Each structure stands twice: as C-alpha cells, then as structure tokens.
Amino acid sequence: MMNRTLAMIALATAVAFTGTAYAAEHEVMMLNKGAKGAMVFEPDFVQAEPGDTIRFVPTHKSHNAETINGMIPEGAVAFKGKINEEIVYDVTAEGVYGVKCTPHYGMGMVMLIAVGAPNNLEEAKAVKHPGKAKTHFEQLLAAVPAN
Secondary structure: OHHHHHHHHHHHHHHHHHHHHOOOEEEEEEEEEEOOEEEEEEOOEEEEOOOOEEEEEOOOOOOOOEEOOOOOOOOOOOOEOOOOOOEEEEOOOOEEEEEEOHHHOOOOOEEEEEEOOOOOHHHHHOOOOOHHHHHHHHHHHHOOOOO
16 A cells, blocks of 8 residues: 555656656857857747747857847746846747847847747737848748748
C-alpha cells in the first residue's frame, strides 16, 4: 500500500510539472553589427511556444528591447527594457510580438516573435513603422505562416 501511495505521489508531481518541463529559452543578442547588417537583433525571428522565455542580451552598448504598441497578442503584457540591460520575458499568449530597440527603431532594429497560432497577424501588419523598420517588418511578417 505504501509503495502504491508513493507511486501516485510521484505520478501527480510529474504531471504537475509537465507543462513547464518543455519550456525553452531563446537568446536574442542586441548588436551594433550582425549577419544582416548594422543595428540588429540576432536572431530577428524567433518561433516560440507559450511558456517559453526570451532573453534579450545587450551584447553591444546602447540597445534595449521593447514591445511595439499594436504588435502584441491580446492578453500579453507589454515590456520595455532599459538601455544596456538584459531583459527576460516569458511569452504567454499565442500570436506575434513585435519588438524594437528604441534608439535604433528607425534604423530597422526590430524583431518578431511568433508564438503558436498567429492570432493577431493582421493587426500586427497594420502597424506603421519608421524608416527601415517598415521594410524589415514586411519581410518578417511575410514569413509567418497563417493558420
């Protein structure tokens, strides 16, 4: 009887932690120069699942990461990191998340996080962006598979 009780407790514990056991962490570097040019997030596209963590690393100085108004799914919490500081963000809602480096937004320093089904893809495509960010987001959003 004791072994059965212990087995049931072990099973219940394993089931309780199953949701977080598969959460992944994605590292995004904030760079002055990367594979795609100057002032970039690398990678500039992350495919994630609800519960995953995105870690923005200020590899070079003068960068931050901030969500863009109109480019986060309903129910998700916006974030704004400080210049030169790492920020860790857990994606919770399915959809696309647009992210910018505030000082270099017009230079095209943007990225996209796609989480599960792209529920807010059309809303995200409707957001206006300055300078090179517009072209960069056109490319990133076009790569997101519509459900």
